Every structure is written in structure tokens, then in C-alpha cells.
Amino acid sequence: MTNRRQFIQSGLVFSTLPLTEFAAVKMAVAAPEGPELTLENFVADRRYAESMAAASKLGAQGVPVVEISGDLTDLWINNYSRKWKRSPMTLAGLTGQDALFVLETLAPDFGMRVVHKQLLDAPSSPTVLSTSDGKPQVFSWIIAPKNSAYAAI
Amino acid sequence: MAILPPGVSQQQFDTAINRLKSVVGDEWVFTSDADIHAYRDHFSYIKDQPNELIPCAAVGPDSVEQVQAIVRIANEFQIPLYSISTGKNFAYGGPSPNVRGSLTVDLKRMDRVLEVDDKRNFALVEPGVSYIDLYNYIQEHGLKVWVDTPDPGWGSPIGNALDHGIGYTLGPYRDHFSAHCGMEVVLPDGEILRTGMGAMPTSDSWQEYKHGFGPDPAGLFGQGNFGIVTKMGFRLMPQPEHWRNGLVTVPRRQDFIAMVDTVNYLTDLGMIGEPWYSGGLQALMTNTEFAKAANAFNEEEMDRQAIAAGLPSWRVELQFYGSEGTTLANWEYAKELMARNIPGVQFTDGESLPVPLTDEQIQKSSTPYESAMRRNITQGRPGLGIWYMTGRTDFDPNAWNETHIGLFSLVGRSGEAVFKAQRDFADISRRLEMPGFFPNALAVPVNWYQNSFLMGNGFGAAKGNSPQQKKDATKLLRRLLEENAKLGYGDYRAPPILQDDVADQYSFNNNILRRFNEKLKNAIDPNGIISPGRAGIWPEAYADLRGSLRED
Numbered sequence: 001m002t003n004r005r006q007f008i009q010s011g012l013v014f015s016t017l018p019l020t021e022f023a024a025v026k027m028a029v030a031a032p033e034g035p036e037l038t039l040e041n042f043v044a045d046r047r048y049a050e051s052m053a054a055a056s057k058l059g060a061q062g063v064p065v066v067e068i069s070g071d072l073t074d075l076w077i078n079n080y081s082r083k084w085k086r087s088p089m090t091l092a093g094l095t096g097q098d099a100l101f102v103l104e105t106l107a108p109d110f111g112m113r114v115v116h117k118q119l120l121d122a123p124s125s126p127t128v129l130s131t132s133d134g135k136p137q138v139f140s141w142i143i144a145p146k147n148s149a150y151a152a153i
Numbered sequence: 154m155a156i157l158p159p160g161v162s163q164q165q166f167d168t169a170i171n172r173l174k175s176v177v178g179d180e181w182v183f184t185s186d187a188d189i190h191a192y193r194d195h196f197s198y199i200k201d202q203p204n205e206l207i208p209c210a211a212v213g214p215d216s217v218e219q220v221q222a223i224v225r226i227a228n229e230f231q232i233p234l235y236s237i238s239t240g241k242n243f244a245y246g247g248p249s250p251n252v253r254g255s256l257t258v259d260l261k262r263m264d265r266v267l268e269v270d271d272k273r274n275f276a277l278v279e280p281g282v283s284y285i286d287l288y289n290y291i292q293e294h295g296l297k298v299w300v301d302t303p304d305p306g307w308g309s310p311i312g313n314a315l316d317h318g319i320g321y322t323l324g325p326y327r328d329h330f331s332a333h334c335g336m337e338v339v340l341p342d343g344e345i346l347r348t349g350m351g352a353m354p355t356s357d358s359w360q361e362y363k364h365g366f367g368p369d370p371a372g373l374f375g376q377g378n379f380g381i382v383t384k385m386g387f388r389l390m391p392q393p394e395h396w397r398n399g400l401v402t403v404p405r406r407q408d409f410i411a412m413v414d415t416v417n418y419l420t421d422l423g424m425i426g427e428p429w430y431s432g433g434l435q436a437l438m439t440n441t442e443f444a445k446a447a448n449a450f451n452e453e454e455m456d457r458q459a460i461a462a463g464l465p466s467w468r469v470e471l472q473f474y475g476s477e478g479t480t481l482a483n484w485e486y487a488k489e490l491m492a493r494n495i496p497g498v499q500f501t502d503g504e505s506l507p508v509p510l511t512d513e514q515i516q517k518s519s520t521p522y523e524s525a526m527r528r529n530i531t532q533g534r535p536g537l538g539i540w541y542m543t544g545r546t547d548f549d550p551n552a553w554n555e556t557h558i559g560l561f562s563l564v565g566r567s568g569e570a571v572f573k574a575q576r577d578f579a580d581i582s583r584r585l586e587m588p589g590f591f592p593n594a595l596a597v598p599v600n601w602y603q604n605s606f607l608m609g610n611g612f613g614a615a616k617g618n619s620p621q622q623k624k625d626a627t628k629l630l631r632r633l634l635e636e637n638a639k640l641g642y643g644d645y646r647a648p649p650i651l652q653d654d655v656a657d658q659y660s661f662n663n664n665i666l667r668r669f670n671e672k673l674k675n676a677i678d679p680n681g682i683i684s685p686g687r688a689g690i691w692p693e694a695y696a697d698l699r700g701s702l703r704e705d
Binding site: 070071072073074076077081082098101102105106108109113146 | 187190191239241261285286288289305307512529535536537538540541
């Protein structure tokens with residue numbers, strides 16, 4: 001396992017966005033002001049039109065997009081379980097809370113944590129997920145290495 | 154929110170922390186609130202309560218030698234330890250200890266797959282290896298063996314087996330603790346023990362013959378607190394060439410008895426994988442008359458309405474592993490036996506697929522009937538999709554998932570025993586004023602363990618998510634455990650908050666089992682530092698904590 005307290009910068013920066021593109025990400029995930037955001041992935045949830053719209057915009061700006069339909073199994077087994085073992089990464093997403101739950105639970109094992117999350121009002125598409133009050137829960141979020149500059153905001 | 158180990162001063166604790174840092178390095182000792190957050194059970198019934206089971210700190214060793222050093226330091230300072238593999242045993246406590254203020258020994262850094270052999274069909278792993286890690290290793294090396302995985306698959310084979318966890322393929326592999334073969338353990342005095350043929354230094358059979366010679370202490374480490382397991386071997390299922398499934402339905406309520414008897418026969422001959430039982434009449438519960446009949450266990454009326462609706466009373470999905478020919482032959486044999494034993498039984502062929510199934514075949518069943526099987530786990534593929542059922546996140550902790558606030562109790566593996574359990578659980582629910590999770594007359598068993606049935610009950614205990622409602626739910630579950638024990642329904646796993654109560658159920662001869670285990674515990678672990686209270690086993694040093702979580 002890698003060093004959990006070390007922020008990794010080299011080799012894994014897939015996309016560094018200048019401020020204008022950062023604004024797009026910020027809008028996509030409703031994130032607060034912060035330093036330049038280096039995103040390795042945007043996780044799009046096919047169940048929600050808002051998520052796919054954000055993915056389309058960010059993809060056009062060069063952010064690598066991965067798609068799920070709620071179930072993270074394939075993304076985890078075929079991608080993140082290997083990548084996160086090599087080093088922590090920064091990713092954002094707009095997903096159902098079931099997917100966020102899995103990622104927020106796994107992130108600390110790999111030196112990362114959820115540094116931003118926000119519940120989306122009135123998602124366009126209902127989810128099959130039932131919550132205690134029956135409302136669907138869709139979140140925008142960012143996961144980053146726990147000692148990263150963004151995590152310090 | 155610093156929490157000290159019981160009976161340890163701040164100065165002693167600080168000294169111990171510095172000693173731990175000298176063993177594992179500063180970066181692998183975790184004392185900040187942010188770090189400790191990861192070691193809390195966020196599904197705990199007592200989350201955020203003053204008595205929540207939170208550790209004082211956590212330490213992450215990366216070798217057996219470091220574990221030994223940690224154990225010796227814990228003895229010196231009399232700090233209770235609690236070891237976790239991946240810490241994902243949610244609904245059974247997750248990473249939280251039995252004693253508030255314990256030092257969590259996080260074994261996730263010990264994450265090596267030491268050996269996988271697909272001719273002799275075994276694996277040897279460290280505790281930080283997850284089912285997904287082991288699956289990835291097998292795929293990367295092109296090995297023809299399967300992992301029998303729980304659901305979700307982010308847990309550890311060692312952690313899951315030690316808590317008597319289960320899977321979903323063939324019988325011998327589904328009982329994960331029984332499927333283990335050989336373990337290495339750091340004992341409470343810091344010495345290393347190897348069980349089975351591991352006790353013979355030159356043996357090549359450690360993962361093939363688990364008994365070794367003489368008494369086998371391996372059982373002490375399953376749901377036990379006699380040591381920290383640092384390596385464990387597992388028997389693995391060879392990858393079959395073919396997989397087939399099919400559905401059996403029976404018309405009348407009493408047909409369930411012959412259905413179970415036939416399935417037991419097929420299971421114990423090794424002909425089928427895990428059978429998935431389901432009821433056929435849930436849809437009729439919207440019919441007031443049927444609901445009344447079901448709640449009153451009026452079998453004649455239930456049968457009449459089932460026939461009128463053209464619905465079967467019971468269903469069982471069978472699955473077969475082998476070659477295309479053997480799976481077909483076994484399915485045909487299953488049909489022959491069922492038809493011999495149950496007039497009116499019907500069959501629907503499912504799918505017949507070469508192994509490995511494609512991703513599309515895993516994700517989308519094409520069976521011509523509604524299938525309850527989660528396809529990936531029948532194929533030894535760990536998954537994470539089951540978390541669709543959770544409503545809880547740190548963001549909204551009150552969206553607390555109610556699905557697993559309940560019990561799974563041992564029931565005899567027969568239709569008669571299931572029928573009795575249905576009535577008993579219905580009766581207990583009424584007396585405790587607790588809504589049943591299922592219409593009781595339609596409740597079915599799970600056959601996770603090849604030779605046993607488990608049935609869910611108590612899932613209606615939680616009426617809401619407020620702290621008071623959670624307390625009330627916990628009290629209700631304790632009463633339920635007492636009532637279940639009177640009728641012989643023991644629980645097989647429990648979170649720390651209920652482990653004393655479950656241990657109370659096993660009361661033969663004045664709780665001789667617990668007395669025996671505690672005598673051993675005090676002899677082997679005189680300072681009581683290894684997971685005190687686990688499974689209701691309390692060493693003398695912490696005996697005053699027995700029952701301390703009960704608020705009745």
C-alpha cells in the first residue's frame with residue numbers, strides 16, 4: 001500500500017484545468033472556491049440526466065469521464081481498485097448516494113476522503129433507491145487525497 | 154474527542170503511542186479525530202451516543218513482526234486491542250471494537266496474496282486482502298479457481314471467515330470458516346501459532362489438511378478473541394466449465410416440505426449450488442381476504458386462493474455447476490425427483506451458459522422467469538451493487554438503513570421446521586408489538602450454510618432513525634433474542650452491542666460454553682488484551698464490562 005499521507009502529483013495528473021474549465025467543474029459539482037482542481041475522472045451516473053449533462057460538458061473540456069448506472073462494481077474491479085492502490089487520485093462525480101456511499105467508504109483505505117458533497121435538489125430522474133423518507137438522493141461530490149490542498153479548504 | 158483505554162492514564166497512553174510509532178512509523182499510528190472517524194461503525198445502533206464503541210487510536214502494521222510488537226506493547230500498558238482486516242463488516246459492527254477505548258489494529262497494510270494454486274485449489278492470504286483483491290489476482294494470473302464471495306465483496310476473506318460469514322456457490326465453499334485450511338495467529342503473549350499442517354515446519358500440506366495432529370484450536374479464532382490472525386488458507390472452488398439454472402414451483406403450502414427434502418438430498422449429494430427459495434404469493438397480500446388467511450395461517454384458504462390466482466405457493470431456483478452435460482443431467486434428475494415427490498410440481502428451464510459468463514450475462518439475466526439470484530455472486534465474482542439498499546451517508550446520517558437491523562436465526566433444515574418458525578416468529582412479533590418484516594406465513598429460509606437454514610426476524614424492530622428510536626429498537630432486539638432462545642432459535646452473528654445477549658442464548662448447562670471459553674481466555678490472555686468481550690467472552694480484567702451496553 002502506498003504512503004497514506006503523501007500527496008502524489010507526478011505521473012497521474014491526467015487533466016489540469018485552467019480557471020475557466022475549473023469554473024465548469026465547480027458548476028458541475030457545486031463546489032466552493034478553491035485551488036486549481038486536478039481531476040483524473042468525472043464519474044457520471046446514467047440514471048440522472050443532470051449527471052450525464054455535466055459529463056458531456058466536462059468531457060468536451062478534456063476531463064476523462066467514466067459512467068456507471070449506480071453499481072460501481074466494474075469501475076472498482078477493473079479500474080479504481082488497481083489505480084487507488086498505486087496512488088491516491090482526485091475525482092469528482094454526480095451520482096446517486098449509493099455510489100457515493102461506496103466511494104466514501106473505500107476512499108480512506110487509500111489515503112483519500114470526500115472533500116466536498118452537496119445534495120442536488122429535485123433530480124430529474126427518480127432513482128430505484130429508497131431512502132428513509134422516500135426521496136431520491138443525488139449528490140455532487142469531490143474525492144481527493146486527504147492531505148491535498150483542496151482538502152484543506 | 155480523545156478517548157483513553159479503560160484504566161490507562163493519559164501519560165501511559167502517550168508513552169504507548171510513542172512506542173507504537175517506533176514500531177510502525179509515525180505515519181501509521183492514527184490518533185486524530187479525522188483518522189478515528191474511519192474506525193467508527195456508522196451503522197451502529199448507538200452512534201453518537203456517549204457509549205458509542207470508538208477506539209482510542211488505530212495502528213497499521215505491515216508485518217507479523219510488527220503485530221507481535223504491538224501485542225507486547227499492549228500487554229505492557231494493558232491496552233485492549235481490536236483487530237480488523239478491511240473493517241467492512243457493516244451491520245455486524247464494522248470496524249468498531251467491543252470495548253470503547255480499545256486500540257484498533259488495522260491489518261489492511263498486510264495485503265499480500267501469498268499463494269494461489271489452481272491444481273490443488275487453495276489460496277493463502279493476509280488479512281488485508283479483500284475478496285476483490287483475490288479475484289483480481291486470480292484473473293491477472295489466469296488461474297482457474299473461484300472465490301466464494303459474500304455480498305458486497307469489499308470485505309476480507311480472513312475477516313469474513315472469522316465472523317462465520319457466507320457465500321453463494323457450492324456448499325463446501327459457502328461456509329467460509331469451514332472452507333478455511335490452516336491459519337497463522339499471533340497469540341496474546343506475542344508468540345506465533347500455526348494450525349493444522351502449519352505446525353509441521355516442513356509440511357507442504359498446510360492448505361490441504363486442516364486438522365494436523367491432536368486438538369485443533371482453529372475454532373477458537375472464529376468469532377473468538379484468542380489471537381490475531383495474520384495468515385489464512387482457503388479451499389477454492391475449481392472454475393467449472395458450465396453453469397445452468399432452473400426454477401421449480403409447487404402449488405400447495407404443504408408441498409414445501411417435500412420440496413425442501415428433495416433440495417436437501419440434492420445439496421448433500423453435491424449436485425447443486427445454493428438453492429434460492431422464495432414465496433409465490435406475496436402479490437396476493439394486497440387481497441384483504443388472502444392477507445387475513447396468511448396472518449391466521451389458514452392453509453386451506455391460502456391454497457384455495459393460490460390456485461384461483463394461478464400462482465404457486467413456493468418457488469426454488471436451483472443452480473448447477475459442471476459441464477454442459479453434467480449440469481443438464483443433474484437438472485433432469487432434480488426434476489425427476491421433484492415430480493416423484495410432489496404432484497403438480499412445475500419446472501422452468503433457466504439459462505445454460507459456458508463459464509466464465511460475460512459481463513453482459515452477469516449484469517442481465519435472460520431467464521424466462523423472475524430470478525432472485527444476484528448473478529455475480531453465483532459466479533464467484535465479488536460486487537458492490539448491493540449497496541443500492543442503503544440510505545445512509547455521512548452527509549445524511551439519519552437516512553439510516555433499516556434493512557439489516559434484525560436477526561438471522563438458526564432454523565432446522567426442513568419444511569416442518571420452517572412452518573413452525575413462521576408461527577413462532579409471528580407469535581413473538583405480536584407479543585412484542587413488533588411488525589413482522591415479512592408476512593410471516595410466507596417467510597422463507599436462506600440456505601447460505603449447506604446444512605442449515607437461517608431465517609430473518611426482528612427486522613421490524615426499528616421504527617425510525619432518532620436516537621431514542623434506535624435505543625428502543627435495540628431493547629426490542631434484546632427481548633427478541635430472549636424469546637427466540639426459549640424456542641431454540643439461536644443467532645449466528647451479531648454486532649458488538651448484542652454479542653453478550655446472543656452469548657446468553659447458548660446457555661446449556663449454566664452457560665458452560667461461555668465459562669469454558671472464559672477459562673481458556675484467562676489462561677491464554679491473562680491481561681485480557683485481545684478483543685475483550687468479543688462473542689461475549691470477557692476476561693477477568695474487563696469482566697465488569699459484561700452487559701454494560703444494556704440500558705434496560
